Amino acid sequence: MVTTAASVNLLKLLQDKATRLRIDSIRATTAAGSGHPTSCASAADIVSVLFFSVMRFDPKQPHNPANDVFVLSKGHAAPVLYSAWSEAGLFPREHLLTLRQTSSDLEGHPTPKLPYVDVATGSLGQGLPVGLGIALNAKLEKSDQRVYVLMGDGESAEGSVWESAELGGNDALDNLCAIIDVNRLGQSGPTMLQHHMEVYKARWEAFGWHAIVVDGHDISALLKAFDEAEETKGKPTIILARTLKGKGIVGIEDKEGWHGKPLPKEEADRAVAVLEKSLTGEADSWTPKLPDQRATPAVPITGAMPKSPYAIGGKEVATRKAFGDALHELGKVNPRVVALDADVKNSTFTEEFMTTAPQRFFEGYIAEQNMVGMSMGLAARGKIPFCSTFACFFTRAFDFIRMAAISQLNVKFAGTHVGVSIGEDGPSQMGLEDIAMFAAEPNYTVLYPSDATSAWAATMLAAELVGPTYIRLGRPNNPIVYSPDEKFEIGKSKVLRQGNNDRILVVAAGVTLFEALKAYDELKKGGIDIRVVDLFSVQPIDRATLVASARAAGNQVITVEDHYSHGGLGDAVQSVLSSERIPVYKIAVTEIPHSGKPQELVEKFGISSKSIVAKVKELL
Numbered sequence: 001m002v003t004t005a006a007s008v009n010l011l012k013l014l015q016d017k018a019t020r021l022r023i024d025s026i027r028a029t030t031a032a033g034s035g036h037p038t039s040c041a042s043a044a045d046i047v048s049v050l051f052f053s054v055m056r057f058d059p060k061q062p063h064n065p066a067n068d069v070f071v072l073s074k075g076h077a078a079p080v081l082y083s084a085w086s087e088a089g090l091f092p093r094e095h096l097l098t099l100r101q102t103s104s105d106l107e108g109h110p111t112p113k114l115p116y117v118d119v120a121t122g123s124l125g126q127g128l129p130v131g132l133g134i135a136l137n138a139k140l141e142k143s144d145q146r147v148y149v150l151m152g153d154g155e156s157a158e159g160s161v162w163e164s165a166e167l168g169g170n171d172a173l174d175n176l177c178a179i180i181d182v183n184r185l186g187q188s189g190p191t192m193l194q195h196h197m198e199v200y201k202a203r204w205e206a207f208g209w210h211a212i213v214v215d216g217h218d219i220s221a222l223l224k225a226f227d228e229a230e231e232t233k234g235k236p237t238i239i240l241a242r243t244l245k246g247k248g249i250v251g252i253e254d255k256e257g258w259h260g261k262p263l264p265k266e267e268a269d270r271a272v273a274v275l276e277k278s279l280t281g282e283a284d285s286w287t288p289k290l291p292d293q294r295a296t297p298a299v300p301i302t303g304a305m306p307k308s309p310y311a312i313g314g315k316e317v318a319t320r321k322a323f324g325d326a327l328h329e330l331g332k333v334n335p336r337v338v339a340l341d342a343d344v345k346n347s348t349f350t351e352e353f354m355t356t357a358p359q360r361f362f363e364g365y366i367a368e369q370n371m372v373g374m375s376m377g378l379a380a381r382g383k384i385p386f387c388s389t390f391a392c393f394f395t396r397a398f399d400f401i402r403m404a405a406i407s408q409l410n411v412k413f414a415g416t417h418v419g420v421s422i423g424e425d426g427p428s429q430m431g432l433e434d435i436a437m438f439a440a441e442p443n444y445t446v447l448y449p450s451d452a453t454s455a456w457a458a459t460m461l462a463a464e465l466v467g468p469t470y471i472r473l474g475r476p477n478n479p480i481v482y483s484p485d486e487k488f489e490i491g492k493s494k495v496l497r498q499g500n501n502d503r504i505l506v507v508a509a510g511v512t513l514f515e516a517l518k519a520y521d522e523l524k525k526g527g528i529d530i531r532v533v534d535l536f537s538v539q540p541i542d543r544a545t546l547v548a549s550a551r552a553a554g555n556q557v558i559t560v561e562d563h564y565s566h567g568g569l570g571d572a573v574q575s576v577l578s579s580e581r582i583p584v585y586k587i588a589v590t591e592i593p594h595s596g597k598p599q600e601l602v603e604k605f606g607i608s609s610k611s612i613v614a615k616v617k618e619l620l
C-alpha cells in the first residue's frame, strides 16, 4: 500500500475500530459474567478490516440481499460480531451490555433472530458449508456479492470443514473467502498445529484454495490479503491469519486457561483503560461502502402446482420415484426450488431434476454434512432446497439438521431407502432411526407418504410450507391407493378402511400400510373388522382423526412401522393417545436387521400382515 494521508487515516480508523471491538467484547462478557473475550480479541483486527474497509454493505439494511455476507463460524466469538454491527450504527453500544440475558436478542451464540445473521453458529465446523451455499446462491443469481467466513483454528479440525474445502475448491467458488483465526489455542489446550502456518497453507492449497498467510494483527497486511482474495479468480481464498488469543488484553495474551472466561470487573477495567489509551479518535470517521447493485427482484412462480400422474390400480411405483418425478415438475414452475444430492441421485431420482434445471442442481458428492450445510446457506438466501440422500446417511449430518432447526430454515430433506424393506443391501443402508431424529426437532414437519400419489403430494406440500421439513421415502414399488384428486394436508391422516363394527384401529404408513391392508382382508374373512389409518403426517400429528378413529374402533390401537421402536410412528401416536387413556401396542423393528429379500425381511422382523393379524387376535 502506498503511504498517503488517507491510507494512514484508514489504518488508524481500522486500528481504533479493532480496539473498540476488544473493549466492547471485554465489557459485554464481564457484564454477562460469561462468554469468550479472548476469542473475540484474537479476531478483532480481522473483523475490523472486513467490516470497516472490505465488505460492501448497508448498515441500516442488514437484510439487503445485495450486501456482502459475513458468517461467524466460530460463533462463541459472538460479542465481536455484535460489537461490529453496533459500531456500524445498527444499534447503540449500551445494548451490548445486555449480552446473554433472557430478554436480550444478543444470545451467547448468534442466531438468525438477528437480521444480520443467516444461520445459527456455535456448533463448530458449520460456517464454511453454509458459506458455500450462500456463495453458490450468489453465483446462481449472477450477483457480485462476496462471502466471508471466519473460523477458529481449533474448529478447522472438524471433518465438515474439509468436506467444504474439497467442494469449494472443486466448484471454483472465487466469491468465497474463508479466514482462519490461527491463535494457537483451543478450549482446553493448544491446537494440533499451533502456529505451523506453512502446514495449514500446504493443506488448503492441496484442496484447491488460494492460501495467504498473514499476520492477523497487521492491518495493512490484512487489507492486502483481502484485496488479493478479491482479485483471485477460479478458486476460493483462505486467509490464514496468525494471531494471539486475547490479543491486546493485558496479562492474558497468548495464555492458556482463559478460553470462555470473562475478566473479573477490576481486571476488565484495567484492560479497557490500557486499550483506551491507544485510541486515536479516527473511528468515527467511517463511512460505509454500500453494495453497487440493487436487490434482484423476486422471480415469480410460473405455474400452478403440478398434479400427480398416477392412477389407482395403475403400475406400482416407489415413493422415492414419485418424489423424483414431483421434484422434476416442481422445478419447472418454481424457480426458487433447488436440489442437492450426495451421489445417490440415480437412487433418489433427483437426477430427473437435473434435466429440468441443471444450474439449480448441486452435486454434494459423498459429504453429507457439507451438503446439509450448503442447503442451509441456500435456504437462508431464499431458495427452497430439497436435499436428498438415503435416510440413514442423514444421521451423520444430524448436528447440521439440529442447527437448521435452531435457525428456523426453510430446508427440505428427503430420505429414501427406509427400513428393512430395502432388502438385500442390509442394515448399513436401512434408515431405521430417521423419524426419531427429525421429529425430535420440535419445528420440523415430518411426512411419511405410502404411495406415489401421496409422495407427490408430500413433495408439493413441502415446497409450499415455510419451515424445515422431512419426507420419508421407501425403496420398493407399491400399489397406488389414492387418486390424483385426493387432497392431502399437513397434519392430516387418511382413514382407508372403516366400518360400523371395527374392533381395533391399526395405524401405519409406508410399506406397513400395505401390510395393514392385507391384514384387514385376512381378518375380514374371519369376521373381524379393523379400521386402518394411513398416518401420512407424523409431525404435526392428526390428533382429531386418531382419537375419533380409536374411539370408533374399540379403544384399542396397534401401530406398525418399518422403523425402530423408539421414537418412531408408534411413539408419535402413543404420545397423543396416552392422554386419552387409549392403549397403543407398537409393532416395529426391535433388533438389528439383516440382508434378504424385502418381503422376507418384513416377515422376519415382525412387521408384516401376519404379525398384525396375530396381535389383533391376541388383543381380542
Ligand SMILES: Cc1ncc(C[n+]2csc(CCOP(=O)(O)OP(=O)(O)O)c2C)c(N)n1
Pocket: 036, 038, 039, 042, 074, 076, 122, 123, 124, 125, 151, 152, 153, 154, 155, 156, 181, 183, 185, 186, 187, 188, 191, 245, 259
Ligand atoms: C462441534 C463443537 N465442539 C465443541 C465445541 C465447544 N467449544 C467451543 S469453543 C471451543 C474451542 C474453539 O477453539 P478455536 O476454534 O481455536 O477458537 P478460538 O476460541 O481459539 O478462537 C470448543 C471446543 C463446540 N462449540 N462445537
